[in-house]
Amino acid sequence: MFYDLTVVQFTKMLNNLNSFLDKGAAFAETKKIDVNVLLNSRLAPDQFNLIRQVQIACDTAKLGVARLTGKVESAPVHADTETSLPELKARIQSVLDYLAGFSADDFAGAAERQVSQPRWEGKYLTGYEFAIQHAVPNIYFHVTTAYAILRHNGVDLGKKDFLGSLPYKN
Amino acid sequence: MFYDLTVVQFTKMLNNLNSFLDKGAAFAETKKIDVNVLLNSRLAPDQFNLIRQVQIACDTAKLGVARLTGKVESAPVHADTETSLPELKARIQSVLDYLAGFSADDFAGAAERQVSQPRWEGKYLTGYEFAIQHAVPNIYFHVTTAYAILRHNGVDLGKKDFLGSLPYKN
Numbered sequence: 001m002f003y004d005l006t007v008v009q010f011t012k013m014l015n016n017l018n019s020f021l022d023k024g025a026a027f028a029e030t031k032k033i034d035v036n037v038l039l040n041s042r043l044a045p046d047q048f049n050l051i052r053q054v055q056i057a058c059d060t061a062k063l064g065v066a067r068l069t070g071k072v073e074s075a076p077v078h079a080d081t082e083t084s085l086p087e088l089k090a091r092i093q094s095v096l097d098y099l100a101g102f103s104a105d106d107f108a109g110a111a112e113r114q115v116s117q118p119r120w121e122g123k124y125l126t127g128y129e130f131a132i133q134h135a136v137p138n139i140y141f142h143v144t145t146a147y148a149i150l151r152h153n154g155v156d157l158g159k160k161d162f163l164g165s166l167p168y169k170n
Numbered sequence: 171m172f173y174d175l176t177v178v179q180f181t182k183m184l185n186n187l188n189s190f191l192d193k194g195a196a197f198a199e200t201k202k203i204d205v206n207v208l209l210n211s212r213l214a215p216d217q218f219n220l221i222r223q224v225q226i227a228c229d230t231a232k233l234g235v236a237r238l239t240g241k242v243e244s245a246p247v248h249a250d251t252e253t254s255l256p257e258l259k260a261r262i263q264s265v266l267d268y269l270a271g272f273s274a275d276d277f278a279g280a281a282e283r284q285v286s287q288p289r290w291e292g293k294y295l296t297g298y299e300f301a302i303q304h305a306v307p308n309i310y311f312h313v314t315t316a317y318a319i320l321r322h323n324g325v326d327l328g329k330k331d332f333l334g335s336l337p338y339k340n
Binding site for chain 1: 213214292293295296299307310318322324334340
């Protein structure tokens with residue numbers, strides 16, 4: 001279940017985020033505005049801008065899976081230097097490629113693993129707590145915030161863009 | 171795990187949402203503005219306002235759990251008539267009280283249950299798909315959007331307000 005909750009769903013959300021950016025780029029072109037205006041937008045002066053929301057969504061996916069599976073050393077390193085749309089999309093693709101290398105078997109023991117981050121100063125959560133209470137809420141938070149920044153600026157996004165396709169059955 | 175992913179975490183998020191509203195009310199009082207201005211705010215003209223975001227977050231929690239456990243008939247009915255802060259907070263409390271009646275045992279068979287909604291016109295998802303791909307993303311979407319509306323209007327909210335307390339261990 002952890003694999004579906006994280007790798008599969010984070011992959012879907014990063015692909016959706018990629019589509020938000022494409023819709024933003026198309027909107028900017030139609031409106032004849034610089035797409036960088038959107039990339040540097042934020043909803044409050046002390047909120048991270050769209051570029052940073054995308055970077056954090058990527059890190060939440062990448063490091064969430066890496067920490068749950070005990071493979072932090074294998075994660076690609078990103079210096080948070082993206083300033084353009086192509087660079088942001090490449091960042092997303094890099095994480096998608098990384099996630100594609102995981103399988104459900106990699107999550108054996110993940111629930112009991114002690115997961116920590118540098119900013120937690122030595123404290124930890126179990127993998128079970130980390131996945132449910134930290135990684136999952138965080139990725140949706142940053143993808144929704146990216147969505148909201150674009151939505152606020154007029155980009156035509158809706159709930160279906162956020163959820164992506166669902167496997168409805170008859 | 172479904173119990174922790176839904177009942178426990180949805181309870182936490184609704185409590186956090188309640189705190190966002192309290193912070194919004196305190197902000198309005200300090201600024202000497204009508205709190206209803208915040209409740210009726212939105213980030214785009216065709217986006218649901220804060221009242222509706224709270225209503226949908228409540229329904230996502232209530233109906234998500236009710237559908238996964240096969241107990242839709244037991245769910246409290248809400249007519250979406252709230253217009254004031256006390257009414258919205260009462261709505262949240264009603265769902266919190268409802269969620270408090272569930273235990274992990276109620277989720278036996280939830281993963282295989284066929285879950286549907288009126289708008290799906292007879293189509294369904296398995297409970298497993300519904301929980302991971304629909305209910306969980308949706309609640310974070312609407313709680314984050316409520317957060318973003320308040321944040322955009324100047325209310326002092328941060329990531330800790332969104333995530334709530336975490337069970338860090340030494």
